[in-house]
Amino acid sequence: MSSATNPETETKTDRLTLVEAVRDGLYTEMSQDDSVIVLGEDVGKNGGVFRATDGLHEEFGENRVVDTPLAEAGIVGSAIGLAMTGMKPIPEMQFMGFMYPAFDQIVSHAARLRSRSHGQYSVPMVVRAPYGGGIRAPEHHSESKEAFFVHEPGLKVVSPSTPYDAKGLLTASIRDPDPVIFLEPKLIYRAFRDDVPTESYEVPLSDAAIRREGSDISVYTWGAMTRPALIAADNLAEEKGVDVEVVDLRTLSPLDTETIVDSFKKTGRAAIVHEAPKTGGLGAEVASTIQEGALLHQEAPIKRITGFDAPMPLHSLEDYYLPQAVRIQEGILETVDF
Structure with a gap:
């Protein structure tokens, strides 16, 4: 990727698509924090169905970029256990419409563990999911059910609309001590490019x-x-x-x-x-x-x-x-x- 420099800030930037910015955010945080791991269906050797994790398996190895069986409840349940024991897991759901088998793990456990344990445990986990329509996909591949998760206390829910925000919001989500549902609008995964800083930065999980x-x-x-x-x-x-x-x-x-x-x-x-x-x-x-x-x-x-x-x-x-x-x-x- 080519780099550019903003003369006002001297910050190095790359021109990235939204999905490339997601991948850059994962790479940057995994490089800085060994507790950050990625797991999901085809996220490893294949680099994910949309290539959001492309190259991470080669860079960080199979212990930090983990290919899993097709079992969403197992993926998220495993991530919850990892998060409770000091890791920062990022489970990927291939499509939002595939999240329903994991719904019980998310709302009954991930969202409630801080309350259930009176603050003794937290779940620093980011559940990533491509969502939304417009790409001519089959049934269950185009769901937009963000309201399900917004309704649940204990969860943060994020949806970026630009590459810059995608990396910054993902970084903030990974560093957050509680579970975040990170919804990636796949219709604009490669629709346009934006200047994205090469360094690590956060977009707060609080500001429109x-x-x-x-x-x-x-x-x-x-x-x-x-x-x-x-x-x-x-x-x-x-x-x-x-x-x-x-x-x-x-x-x-x-x-x-x-x-x-x-x-x-x-x-x-x-x-x-x-x-x-x-x-x-x-x-x-x-x-x-x-x-x-x-x-x-x-x-x-x-x-x-x-x-x-x-x-x-x-x-x-x-x-x-x-x-x-x-x-x-x-x-x-x-x-x-x-």
């Missing part, structure tokens, strides 16, 4: 990012939906003169309620964009946060622009299911024109 300043409406989103939200915002500014603020949540649990509320107080209108089904989705929690913190600033109903209350369809209807820029624009205009 304002991706675009605006005054007419706040759009809240995360992961792969950040890009179409930004496209919609730029189109509306050019075509309709609507000034859209785009807030990328980044960390889904805990939510950055201060940034969410402050943005809404400025604009008085909100739209929430996510690809998961609408009912019970994280968008409802964001809307409630706005209602509780800024009701008197509200000028229109809060709009949710989401996937449908149906399983992710196969190829021919996948683009219709996902919120595209055009559908996001329509939802924003409906709210602004109320």
